[in-house]
Amino acid sequence: MVVAELEVFCSRPHAPTRRLALGTGSLPCDPAPGPAGVLLGGIAARFVDELDPDSVPEVEALLRDLEQGRRIAQPRLRFRLQVDTIGLDAVTHRLVARGEELRFEFDDRGAPAQQVLAAAYAAGRLDPEPRRLVISAIRRGLHWHGRIGGELMAALGGVRTASGAFSSIADPRAWALDRLGFAGRGATPSAREVQRRYRERLRDVHPDHGGTSDGAAERIAELTEARRLLTGR
Numbered sequence: 001m002v003v004a005e006l007e008v009f010c011s012r013p014h015a016p017t018r019r020l021a022l023g024t025g026s027l028p029c030d031p032a033p034g035p036a037g038v039l040l041g042g043i044a045a046r047f048v049d050e051l052d053p054d055s056v057p058e059v060e061a062l063l064r065d066l067e068q069g070r071r072i073a074q075p076r077l078r079f080r081l082q083v084d085t086i087g088l089d090a091v092t093h094r095l096v097a098r099g100e101e102l103r104f105e106f107d108d109r110g111a112p113a114q115q116v117l118a119a120a121y122a123a124g125r126l127d128p129e130p131r132r133l134v135i136s137a138i139r140r141g142l143h144w145h146g147r148i149g150g151e152l153m154a155a156l157g158g159v160r161t162a163s164g165a166f167s168s169i170a171d172p173r174a175w176a177l178d179r180l181g182f183a184g185r186g187a188t189p190s191a192r193e194v195q196r197r198y199r200e201r202l203r204d205v206h207p208d209h210g211g212t213s214d215g216a217a218e219r220i221a222e223l224t225e226a227r228r229l230l231t232g233r
Contacts, residue, residue, distance in 0.1 A: 003102065003166070004028060004035035004095040006043065008118040009088035010110030011079075018079045020114045021088060022122055031171060032130035033158060037137030038169055039095040040119040041156035042104050044141030046148055050112035051077075056142060059116055066124035067135050077113040081121055091115070097166040102153055116142075133158075159229070161221040176226035191231045198227045 007023030027036035048056065055077055062076055074080045093115070094105040119141075123134045137156045144152055154161060157169035168175040177187050180197045189197070205219040 001097045002026065002094050003097045003170070004039040006039060006093045006118065006122055008091045008093070008110065008114060009085040010091055010114045011088055013111070015087075018075065018111075019082055019088060020079050020110075020118055021082050021085045022118060022125075023085065023090060025092075025122070027122060027126070029126060029130040029134055031173065032133035033137040033156065034130070034134075035095050035169060036123075036126070036130070037134040037158075038102075038153050038156045039093065039104075040123055040134060041137035041141035041144075042095070042148065042152060043093055043106070043115050043119040044138045045144040045152055045156075046104070046106050047112035047115045048142050048144075051116065055113065059120065059142065060139070062117070062120050063123075063135050063138060066120060067132055069128065072121075072124070076117060079111075079114055079117055081117070100165045100167060102150070102166050102169065104148060159225060161218070161225045172229055176229040179222055179226035180230070189230065194227055194230045198223055 004027055005025045006027065007025045009021040009023055011017060011019040027039070028034050029036035033041075048059075051059075058077060062072070065072055072081070089109060091107040091110045091114075093107055096103055096105055119138055120135075123131055123138055126134055137158075140156055141152075144155070146152065153169060157172065159168045159172050159175070165175070167178070177189075180189075180194065180201060182189050182197065201223050202220065205216060205223070207216050
């Protein structure tokens with residue numbers, strides 16, 4: 001299942017002008033940053049190492065302008081954003097789910113700068129509140145050091161564990177409620193109830209209290225993250 005998708009139109013490598021345009025796609029970000037933030041931040045992380053390091057401050061300046069809804073002067077990184085797609089090649093990046101497993105599907109055609117710029121411009125199209133959080137995810141992607149996989153997805157989605165599980169990114173609060181055993185997305189447990197349920201679940205999974213050792217550290221980390229998401233601490 002395609003969870004998020006970005007289509008980019010890129011000028012060909014030997015074309016006399018450097019251009020790009022955004023095509024159709026699906027960038028859900030409710031609750032923000034959502035799959036949109038994970039995909040766009042993932043694009044930034046995937047291609048930033050192929051940019052001239054001196055280009056990164058210009059990308060960060062562009063993100064600030066987009067975040068504030070300012071008029072964007074062209075070109076940026078020597079590429080001009082346009083609406084017309086005639087003569088440009090289509091490139092598609094996807095975030096795909098198979099059950100709880102998420103994976104990136106990047107299209108490596110086109111210049112790295114075109115892909116990073118496209119991620120930024122796509123975020124700039126969003127409404128102001130999700131735009132801010134999605135742009136924050138892109139910033140994290142620009143400065144990511146590590147493997148392009150589950151840990152990156154979790155970091156971009158705002159969840160500090162769960163290795164980028166689909167449910168934790170699609171709806172972190174619902175994921176946290178489920179991990180602590182509260183029924184239904186509409187549940188509104190108090191901080192005291194969350195803490196009590198956290199302690200109960202922690203006893204159930206901890207090896208010192210009879211839980212299995214295999215995967216215990218990950219289960220404990222998920223319970224701790226679920227508590228943080230529901231209590232803010």
